Amino acid sequence: MASADTPLTGSPISEADVAKVARLARLDIDEAHVQHFTEQLVKVLSHFRDIDALDLAAVEPMTQPYPLVNVMRDDVVQPTLDTDEVLAVAPEAEDRRFRVPPIIGLDG
Amino acid sequence: MAAVPATASAIASAVASGEVSAREVLEHHLAAIDAREGDIHAFNLVTADAAREQADRVDADVRAGRPVGPLAGVPIAVKDNMCTRGIETTCSSRILQGWRPPYDATVITRLHAAGAVVVGKTNLDEFAMGSSTENSAFGPSRNPLDTSRVPGGSSGGSAAAVAAGFSPVSLGSDTGGSIRQPAAMCGIVGVKPTYGTVSRFGLVAYASSLDQIGPFATTVDDAALVTEVISGHDPNDSTSIPVPPLSLRGSVATGVAGMRIGRVTDLPGGAEPEVEAALEAAFGALRAAGAEIVDVQLPSLSYALTAYYLIAPAEASSNLARFDGVRYGLRVGAADTNAMYGATRAAGFGDEVQRRIMLGTYALSAGYYDAYYGKALKVRRVIADDFARAYVDVDAILTPTSPVVAFRFGEKVDDPMSMYLCDIYTIPTNLAGHPGMSVPFGTGAHGMPVGIQVLAPALGEQAMFRVGGALEAAAGGAR
Numbered sequence: 001m002a003s004a005d006t007p008l009t010g011s012p013i014s015e016a017d018v019a020k021v022a023r024l025a026r027l028d029i030d031e032a033h034v035q036h037f038t039e040q041l042v043k044v045l046s047h048f049r050d051i052d053a054l055d056l057a058a059v060e061p062m063t064q065p066y067p068l069v070n071v072m073r074d075d076v077v078q079p080t081l082d083t084d085e086v087l088a089v090a091p092e093a094e095d096r097r098f099r100v101p102p103i104i105g106l107d108g
Numbered sequence: 109m110a111a112v113p114a115t116a117s118a119i120a121s122a123v124a125s126g127e128v129s130a131r132e133v134l135e136h137h138l139a140a141i142d143a144r145e146g147d148i149h150a151f152n153l154v155t156a157d158a159a160r161e162q163a164d165r166v167d168a169d170v171r172a173g174r175p176v177g178p179l180a181g182v183p184i185a186v187k188d189n190m191c192t193r194g195i196e197t198t199c200s201s202r203i204l205q206g207w208r209p210p211y212d213a214t215v216i217t218r219l220h221a222a223g224a225v226v227v228g229k230t231n232l233d234e235f236a237m238g239s240s241t242e243n244s245a246f247g248p249s250r251n252p253l254d255t256s257r258v259p260g261g262s263s264g265g266s267a268a269a270v271a272a273g274f275s276p277v278s279l280g281s282d283t284g285g286s287i288r289q290p291a292a293m294c295g296i297v298g299v300k301p302t303y304g305t306v307s308r309f310g311l312v313a314y315a316s317s318l319d320q321i322g323p324f325a326t327t328v329d330d331a332a333l334v335t336e337v338i339s340g341h342d343p344n345d346s347t348s349i350p351v352p353p354l355s356l357r358g359s360v361a362t363g364v365a366g367m368r369i370g371r372v373t374d375l376p377g378g379a380e381p382e383v384e385a386a387l388e389a390a391f392g393a394l395r396a397a398g399a400e401i402v403d404v405q406l407p408s409l410s411y412a413l414t415a416y417y418l419i420a421p422a423e424a425s426s427n428l429a430r431f432d433g434v435r436y437g438l439r440v441g442a443a444d445t446n447a448m449y450g451a452t453r454a455a456g457f458g459d460e461v462q463r464r465i466m467l468g469t470y471a472l473s474a475g476y477y478d479a480y481y482g483k484a485l486k487v488r489r490v491i492a493d494d495f496a497r498a499y500v501d502v503d504a505i506l507t508p509t510s511p512v513v514a515f516r517f518g519e520k521v522d523d524p525m526s527m528y529l530c531d532i533y534t535i536p537t538n539l540a541g542h543p544g545m546s547v548p549f550g551t552g553a554h555g556m557p558v559g560i561q562v563l564a565p566a567l568g569e570q571a572m573f574r575v576g577g578a579l580e581a582a583a584g585g586a587r
Contacts, residue, residue, distance in 0.1 A: 013470065018466065022466060025453075025465050025469040026429075026449040027465065028447070028450030033462075040524055041470070044417065044525055044528075045467075047413075047414065048414045048417070051487050054483075056487065059486040060489055061489065062488040062489035064317045064541075065303040065304070065317065065492075066541055081210045085210040089207055089209075090435055091433055091434070091438070098434050100434055100445050101447075102444050103445045103446075104444070
């Protein structure tokens with residue numbers, strides 16, 4: 001497994017990796033796209049190796065520019081979105097709810 | 109009918125005093141849109157009817173002697189990734205085509221309260237991912253100064269709208285340079301305020317720790333005016349900084365006498381020679397205006413591109429998970445929900461969006477998180493620390509906005525890395541969360557404009573606008 005201190009070696013990403021990542025990202029792409037994206041991502045990730053040259057062991061990660069924590073407000077009821085207006089722009093709605101296809105396989 | 113003034117501030121004064129009506133101002137701009145929008149494609153949607161209603165409301169207020177806002181009757185175009193209630197908001201993506209948001213973004217609410225008249229939703233690279241608008245699902249926008257060239261991106265439509273005279277000002281969003289770079293390429297002013305000074309509520313998120321809304325304008329003063337209107341704390345955005353709205357217009361004509369302006373001695377190379385020459389001329393102009401030019405080092409700057417193109421796609425892969433065909437936008441039917449997600453997202457997202465979602469998913473995945481995303485967050489800290497050291501010595505820093513002037517369509521669109529390099533000078537500021545602006549200064553290759561970028565520390569907008577104002581004055585004098 002790669003860690004922060006060991007530079008990655010070899011080809012940064014394979015077609016199998018890209019196919020797996022596409023599945024994780026819920027992108028149903030075909031083989032031609034997998035091949036195309038792999039070629040492009042290999043180039044991009046190769047460029048990204050430049051940061052392997054930096055000694056970052058003692059550096060704290062920075063996740064946001066302005067460190068605000070636990071932004072709270074008083075527990076007071078405020079106006080919310082109109083349910084009908086929200087459901088009117090949904091792909092499919094029924095009985096004031098979003099309607100989706102079966103979640104569990106029908107023949108399972 | 110009185111002549112319609114060119115700037116937002118002059119329009120607002122003339123409308124408030126009754127010299128010209130908001131409706132007359134609007135019709136003047138709608139006529140400009142009619143005449144040239146076919147060639148430019150700045151807009152995904154022109155909202156003429158809603159704009160006429162808003163203009164008539166402003167005029168009714170003026171006639172009744174009621175107070176009007178600082179943007180009374182000022183037409184403004186808005187990037188199509190900001191929610192407008194009941195008005196289609198697409199992010200230039202098939203996945204949101206036809207979606208009408210049930211609420212307004214905070215910036216839209218503030219524009220309306222200030223009397224501004226929203227004339228339409230402008231084209232962008234899909235979900236603000238790109239540097240040319242060529243990634244729009246609805247076709248690219250064209251540069252009004254040369255329609256064979258891109259207007260820059262991702263806020264290319266908003267830049268083109270102002271450069272073409274469709275509206276005196278517009279709003280864009282800037283995640284890695286998406287306001288400043290198109291401003292430079294279209295020869296206008298563009299501002300990315302300090303992260304957290306303008307609410308992101310209702311801005312469709314690309315990379316939440318980097319995104320910031322800001323204005324395009326033809327003058328530095330107009331950019332200051334719009335920034336003042338849209339800035340200020342918003343409880344609906346938990347990353348909104350609890351500070352009052354920015355006060356900027358007083359700084360524009362203050363001059364730079366006594367200011368210390370940084371020249372980055374280790375700036376990554378690769379800029380076109382004319383761009384480098386314009387930067388030198390800009391330093392010369394500021395020195396002539398009484399500023400001291402001071403050498404600063406930002407050794408980590410060359411690593412910013414890598415940090416950005418790991419952090420932004422990582423955040424995007426998470427943010428764009430919400431587009432799944434359930435609650436809004438496109439749905440491609442399938443036998444079960446999981447198949448529906450995959451089919452909807454593959455059909456709804458364009459190539460660049462899919463590329464960044466996969467890059468981000470990969471950078472965040474088990475086994476690669478530390479090597480890519482974790483490292484990028486550390487580089488981000490190093491860059492912010494470098495800036496902090498530099499700002500001990502200087503009030504502002506000057507760089508080119510873009511290494512290149514506006515390029516021709518198709519030149520970079522199939523080579524992601526070469527497109528990403530367009531953002532090399534704008535990205536570091538987003539990582540640090542600092543403000544930046546682009547001011548047109550001189551001409552580069554092919555007669556296209558060059559933008560000079562002014563950077564300042566967090567909440568250093570007043571210093572930034574002083575420098576911007578001085579550059580504008582010097583550029584005007586040179587013409």
